Amino acid sequence: MKKYPLGAMLKFVSRLSEKNLNDMMTELNITRSQMDLLAYVFVKNKEGIEVNQVDIEKHLNLKNPTVSGLINRLEKKEYIKREASSKGANFKSIVITSNGKELLEDGRKVVENAEKNMFDVLTKEEKKQLEVLLQKIIDN
Numbered sequence: 001m002k003k004y005p006l007g008a009m010l011k012f013v014s015r016l017s018e019k020n021l022n023d024m025m026t027e028l029n030i031t032r033s034q035m036d037l038l039a040y041v042f043v044k045n046k047e048g049i050e051v052n053q054v055d056i057e058k059h060l061n062l063k064n065p066t067v068s069g070l071i072n073r074l075e076k077k078e079y080i081k082r083e084a085s086s087k088g089a090n091f092k093s094i095v096i097t098s099n100g101k102e103l104l105e106d107g108r109k110v111v112e113n114a115e116k117n118m119f120d121v122l123t124k125e126e127k128k129q130l131e132v133l134l135q136k137i138i139d140n
Contacts, residue, residue, distance in 0.1 A: 021114045028106055029077075035107045036060055037070050038079060041096045042104055051094045052085060079103055 004012075021032050040059050044051045057067045071094065074080045079100035085091035096104070119127055 017114070017118060020118060021111065024110045024114050025107065028103060028110065030079075030103065030107065033060070033062075033066075034070055034074055034079075035104070035111075037067075037074065038096060038100050038104050038107070041080060041094050042101065045096055050085060050087070052087070052091050053094065056094065074100070 018032060025032055025035060037056055037060065040056060041051050044055070053064070053067055053071060056062075056071070057064060060067065062070075071080065071082075075082065077099075078097055081095050081097055082092040083095050085093040087093075119130075122130065
């Protein structure tokens with residue numbers, strides 16, 4: 001078995017995971033990035049926190065044009081809507097719709113299946129160990 005640097009292996013696994021998830025999301029007619037945006041808006045809305053485009057850009061670490069495109073596509077599909085903001089006329093609050101909430105639930109199932117498929121090669125103990133090790137790297 002050929003050995004690769006750990007960083008390269010992590011990057012490969014991340015890309016593989018992203019590709020598999022995007023492939024599985026096509027049945028819902030949505031991308032992983034769109035699902036991430038929906039999930040963030042849902043959680044913040046549920047917490048009673050107003051979300052605007054800048055918040056999304058910071059949370060997802062994406063540039064303004066990318067987030068604008070995501071928002072426009074999700075709004076066109078009626079998964080989110082823009083509303084007047086309490087922060088003033090120059091701001092629009094992003095709110096998830098009931099259609100968006102339904103899609104989010106379907107997306108959660110797709111994510112669970114994708115993760116199950118990817119990690120089925122590991123035993124329960126190996127999965128737990130991997131989780132612990134990755135969390136240790138993240139916390140550092």
